[in-house]
Amino acid sequence: MDSQPGSSSNLTESRRLQGYWNDGLGHAALRSAQLLLVLLLVGVAVYALTRVTLVVIPVLLALILAAAIAPFVNWLRRKGWPGALATGTSFLLLLIVFGGLVTGIVFAVRSEWSTLVDQAVAGFDELYRLVQEGPFAVDDSAMQEARDAVLDFATSSTVGSGALAGLSAAGSFATGFVLMAVVLFFFLKDGDKIWAFVLRWFSGERHRKASLAGARAMEVLGGYVRGTAIVAAVDAICIGAALFILGVPLALPLSVIVFVGSFIPLVGATAAGILAALIALVANGPVVALIVVIVIIAVNQLEGNFLQPVVMGRTLSIHALVILLALTAGTILAGIVGAILSVPIAAVSWAVIKVWIGEDQGDPAEVPEVASDDAESPEMGSTGAGQAGD
Template sequence: MAPREDTTAVGLRRQYKYKGNIWADSLGRTAIRSAQVLLILTVAVVVIYALLQIRLLVIPVLIALILAAAIGPFVNMLRRRGWRGGLATGVAFLALLVLLAGVITIIVVSVRSQWDELIGQAAAGLDELENFLLTGPFPLDREQLDQARASVVEFAQSSQVRSGAVTGLSVVAEFLAGASLMIVILFFFLKDGAKIWDFFLRPFKGPREQKLRRVGKRTMEVLGGYVRGTAVVALVDTVAIGAVLLILQVPLAIPLAIIVFIGAFIPLVGATVAGVLAALVALVANGPIVALIVVAVVIAVNQLEGDLLQPIVMGKSLQLHALVILMALTAGTILAGIIGAVLAVPLAAVAWAIVQVWTAEDPDLEPMNPDLPPPNSQPT
């Protein structure tokens, strides 16, 4: 029978062990994890701040990458049909530029000439809506409306919103510089996108290289699917709501339909805000009944879009919860204004796709065996 150990000695050893390694208990492990989280957040804040300082470069790169992902399948189709790489790239590049120029021209011509009238109609609609809220069956207090209006004005004039806005000549110069840079970057992405990605993957070997290649492939699939799907959804929204506005003889139907098309590229809120604008114009010009019909049509189109169109045309390119989309939109708007709101959702979708690939949770990917040699390796 083993001799019984002195309890005093056991207690002293435990006390010494605890004093010698204060990070071994639950509190120490929690402190280590908290420090790691704080370090990651600090790095993320520094990176975001640095990117915002060079947003004139970052935004054109992101837009070029999204457009390259959208038109990439067309370039590959031309190459499979026997077109040489440079010719296929040039044809696709010029076709995309012509398409973008045509869309921008239609938007400018349709909206610019009637913009003042549109703003006036919307302001009159807001006044009528305010009058209804003050004198309707459930009247609100004037002070409450004034406070709500003051809050909106204060937000619109806040430093966060103004920080991303530049007025006058500088905004024109910044736009032209960014557009020119985007066009050049887009051409090289279409021409040498695979070579550029291979260059960044040179330091990696084995399973890590395989995962990064899957990340690149999945990123282009998500971005391309998102852009093409959003364009289809925007076109359907524009045709449906524009047709209803024309049938109901709502003034400014064509500019309102164009605004719906633009707003559809901002998920959740874009098309809804455009529909509210159309309802305000209908309220002034056609009365409350027509305005309610417009609201009902906008709600029906949004439901059709969310339940049928997006799952079909986007597939798995936008597997994000509505709350995540809303948070991404808010963060993007705060950081980079309207451009941030447009880019936030596809970037969030790409981030989630990367997480799925890196953790092997993407069902579209084949399981990776770490014992197998990397692709294109020669047997020894």
């Protein structure tokens, strides 16, 4: 009997404390604590991934390349090729093309890098002189600071060993290249088994959403890589042809820089075009430089109004501000490689979020098939990185 007053007092105190958390401020505090915890976990995960970039970057590259080549593997299978032969052939072709492209880019740019830097600096100085002699007053200190910042970056030792190595990523590091090749082969050969293992952790509606999210992720990755490669090739060919016709020196390495820069949305191709215009200014004069600028603007308009909508479709259906923020974060975390990979990662993340929140329900004929497959060997199609070898 003596414990009843104490129990009643404890119950009253407990209810009073619960009341603090049940009002609007209490709910806001709980949500804030949850958000801080999520941000902390994400921060720890990102920091951990940046410590093992030699593993993370090759795996991401392998996944992106596998998503891009998976339709070709499936096409060979539909033509009657055995699974192992289709996978092996696709793997070797992709490895040869990718390795040759990376090697060509590295050698083409590195062999002319010092000349490119000298010409770009001279072009900037010539532009600075023309601006000073113009009718409008300019801030000399701001122009000099911009020049010095670009010059310090371009002539620093980290550019040759860091930024250009970032352009080639795994191709510049034997270990990373071998790891990427091995992971790529297993993604193509056993992509369905790997995805089946991941789906073991889900059941019911979550299993259906995870299956659809995987399908959308592969569609976005594959479409992004193929579309961006086509757009980059068109940009490089058009601008490179104009540079050759106009007699601008270093046209080949400039075309290569335009091709690589086109994989960085919004800023990549524009920055490469500015470099080409500066070199044309110092080597061929202001008239040729102006023509180069006009060509670059025309190509950018062609890309933005025709190529991107037709080739990319809805693959990159994220706002330009999100792309800019993703580029900034990726560049800070992993340099040029981070800038190249950040946008497809953001696009995939948005596609997965739309599936998980129910905005993307999938096609009625597609989702039941994915969800009803046996967990041991689901039919991947475009959902996985590849098909199992026969």
